[in-house]
Every structure is written in C-alpha cells, then in structure tokens.
Amino acid sequence: MNTFTLALTLLLAKHSLSASLTDWQRDPELLPNFFQGDLVNRPSIAKWRRNVISNTIYHWPNRTVFYFIENGTFDEPHLQYIRRSMHRIEKISCVKFVEASSDQKYFVNITSDEDGCHCEYIGWRNQRSRVNLGIGALDQGCFRMGSIIHELLHVLGFEHQHVAQDRDEYVRILWENISPENIINFFNNETYIGWNNYGEEYDYGSVMHYISNAFAKNMSQPTIVALKTGGSKMGQRRGLSKTDVRKLNKMYKCPGYV
Ligand SMILES: [Zn+2]
Known part of the structure; x- marks a missing residue:
C-alpha cells in the first residue's frame, strides 16, 4: 500500500467511524441543556432503586393522562405519530x-415551540404541564x-434508567469522559424517599436508557459502559x-400486576 492509498484509507476509516458514531450532541433528548438532558425541572425526590416514581401522589388520578395538543402545531402525520405512541402505551397497560x-x-400540553424533546415534570401535577416535541x-x-414514548413515560412518572440506584452493578460511569457541566446528570445518590424499581432488574433495553456516549466531552468516548451482557x-x-411494560403496569396497579 503506497503512502497515498494509506492516507486515503485512514481518511475514509476516520470518516466512516465518525459517521457511524451515535452523536449525543445531535440527540434531541440531550440537546436542550435541561437536567439529564430533557427534564425541565429537576426531580426533588429520589431513593434507593431510583428510576420510577412510586409516591402515588405523582401518579395520574384514575390512570388517565389528560393531554392537549397545541392547535396548528403539528401536521397530520406528526399528530398520528403522537397518537400512535399514546395508543402503544394504552395497549400494554391500563x-x-x-x-x-x-x-x-x-393536563399535559404537547407543544413544538422549541428544538429538542423535553418534559416539564416527572409524573402528575395538579396543574398544566408541558412536553415539547421538536418538529423534524x-x-x-x-x-x-420511542422518543415520544420516552417523554410520555416521564409524564407518567419514569426517570432515566442510568440513575437507578443499583446502576453501578450494571454500568460503569466514565466520569472523566463526561463534559463537566453535565456531570450532575449522572448523580444518583439523593436519599429522599419516593422512588422504586418495582422489583425489576436494571434494564439496558429500557426506552429510558441513554446512549453510551451521552453527555460526553468527546463523542467518540463512552460515558456509560455496560458491565454485563445486553449493553x-x-x-x-x-x-x-x-x-418498561412491567414497571408501568405495577406502578399504576393494572389488573394482573397488583
Ligand atoms: Zn428523558
């Protein structure tokens, strides 16, 4: 291989590597610079086995989420995607x-006022709240x-999987690779009460789990490395x-899960 071919090969390899990387900086759940990327208000309560809010005061009364989709914001195909996401959750739960x-x-007001996708509150509040789904x-x-479902699960009371209290048995957080302003997004040591995992194991495949290079200083470096299979x-x-399905059903005490 001559020098030119070698240089070209290296250039192409570098390009395909960067093109194939998951770029969290382009991930709209991670763009808005909110707590953990897409939470407008930082959750105020957390506990061992954190991930799903178990304090029933934050569960939607009568297992019913009232929503309003802002008029004129979404065209019919986007509206259909939002409704299909809701329908998927309805199909697998009560x-x-x-x-x-x-x-x-x-009620939760669904808007597209800003770029990115984010949720104002985890769980129910006795007031209007908001989910933003940036049009794309x-x-x-x-x-x-899955991103729409991710935001709807925040609305129902789910937090991100990587802050579960037992996460260190399943993932290694590479703190040195996290951009300094985002280190807070990996904290999981609050000691207040009100969260649970409903007896479910840490779940690499959860729709609430972030990608392996979330909040990285350098997108080619991982921030979350799986320690077991399934990463x-x-x-x-x-x-x-x-x-996710079992947690949601247990949380809302759906028939067959009580
Ligand atoms: Zn999220």
Whole structure:
C-alpha cells in the first residue's frame, strides 16, 4: 500500500467511524441543556432503586393522562405519530390518554415551540404541564416513536434508567469522559424517599436508557459502559422494553400486576 492509498484509507476509516458514531450532541433528548438532558425541572425526590416514581401522589388520578395538543402545531402525520405512541402505551397497560376539555384543570400540553424533546415534570401535577416535541422528520429525532414514548413515560412518572440506584452493578460511569457541566446528570445518590424499581432488574433495553456516549466531552468516548451482557441495547428508541411494560403496569396497579 503506497503512502497515498494509506492516507486515503485512514481518511475514509476516520470518516466512516465518525459517521457511524451515535452523536449525543445531535440527540434531541440531550440537546436542550435541561437536567439529564430533557427534564425541565429537576426531580426533588429520589431513593434507593431510583428510576420510577412510586409516591402515588405523582401518579395520574384514575390512570388517565389528560393531554392537549397545541392547535396548528403539528401536521397530520406528526399528530398520528403522537397518537400512535399514546395508543402503544394504552395497549400494554391500563393507562389511558384522554384529550383535555376546556375546563380540565390539569393536563399535559404537547407543544413544538422549541428544538429538542423535553418534559416539564416527572409524573402528575395538579396543574398544566408541558412536553415539547421538536418538529423534524418522522422516525428521526423527537419523532422516533420511542422518543415520544420516552417523554410520555416521564409524564407518567419514569426517570432515566442510568440513575437507578443499583446502576453501578450494571454500568460503569466514565466520569472523566463526561463534559463537566453535565456531570450532575449522572448523580444518583439523593436519599429522599419516593422512588422504586418495582422489583425489576436494571434494564439496558429500557426506552429510558441513554446512549453510551451521552453527555460526553468527546463523542467518540463512552460515558456509560455496560458491565454485563445486553449493553448494545442502550439508547434504543423503538419502544417500550418488557421491563418498561412491567414497571408501568405495577406502578399504576393494572389488573394482573397488583
Ligand atoms: Zn428523558
């Protein structure tokens, strides 16, 4: 191989490497610079085995999420994706999504006012809250079905998987690779009460798990490394994992899970 061919090979290898990397800086769940990337308000309560909010005061009353999709914000194909995501959750649980009437006091307002996808509160609040889904191509960015479901699970009371209290048995956090301003997004040592994992094991395939280079200083360096098998599933956004389904059903005491 002559020098020119070698240089060309190296250049192409470098290009294909950077093109194939998952670039968290382009991931719309990680763009908005909110807590853990897409949480507008930092959760105030956490506990050992953290991941799902178990304090029932933050569960949607009557297992019913009232929502309002801002008029004129989304075209029909995007609206269909939002409704299909809600329908997927309804199909695998006893949770219902109901369009809010004009006198509904509490509901989640679905907007596309800003770039990126983010959620105002984890779980229910007795007031209007907001989820933003930045408009983009279908099956990409915030309009991957799994990304919409990810935000809806925040609404229902899920936090990110990588902050579960037992995470150090399953992943190694490479603190040195995390950009300094985002180190807080990996803390999981709060000692307040109100969270649970409902007896479910850490789940690399959860739709609430971030990609392996989330919040990295250098996108080619991982920040989360799996210690057991299944790590390749981290960051999937196709939809709910089996464990996500069980947690949601246990959380909302769906028939067969009580
Ligand atoms: Zn999130």
